[in-house]
Amino acid sequence: MNGAKNMSVLRQTITLNGSWQIAFDPENIGFEQGWFYPDRFAELPGVEKVEVPSCWETIREDYEGVAWYHKSFEFSEIREDANIRIHFGAVNYIADVWLNDSPVGHHEGGFTPFELDVSDVVREGTNHLIL
Structure with a gap:
């Protein structure tokens, strides 16, 4: 192999499917009021549960309008060289995504999949994903 290193790639997948929280934003004030912060989201009245994937x-x-989704998840033992990505199977239509108070990406497209690299933002323990 001419000195090439045998590098194995460890791929670990966790699903974020299941119960999420959703807050409807008919007046489109969520961005201005910082609903992307987990502490602020937790204070919102009328937050409901929704199963994902679904609509x-x-x-x-x-x-018809804007809604905000929140999901907490646990992550343990993050390797220093880890490449951590979040895959969304479908979002309609615009998604601005925050992880642990940090903006991590934007997507526009009707029910199309996309991925975001969150390697620098994900942390060991509880993580908060809001979009």
């Missing part, structure tokens, strides 16, 4: 029409059939 908010399962709980608000005729709603």
Whole structure:
């Protein structure tokens, strides 16, 4: 192998499917009021649960507008050289994404998949993903 190192790639996958929190924002004030901060999101009145993957029409059939999603998840033993990505199977239509108070990406497109590199933001212990 001419001195090439045998490097194995360890791939670990965790699913973020399941129960998320959702806050509907019919007046589109969430960005201005910092709903992307976990502490602020936790104070919002009327936060509901929604299963992901699904769409908010399962709980608000005729709603048209902005909504914010929050998911807490645990991560342990992060290697220093880890490449950590979050994959979204489908989002409609615009998604601004924050992880642990930090903006990590923007996506625009109807129900199209996308990935974000969160290697520099994810931490051991509890993480808060908001979009």
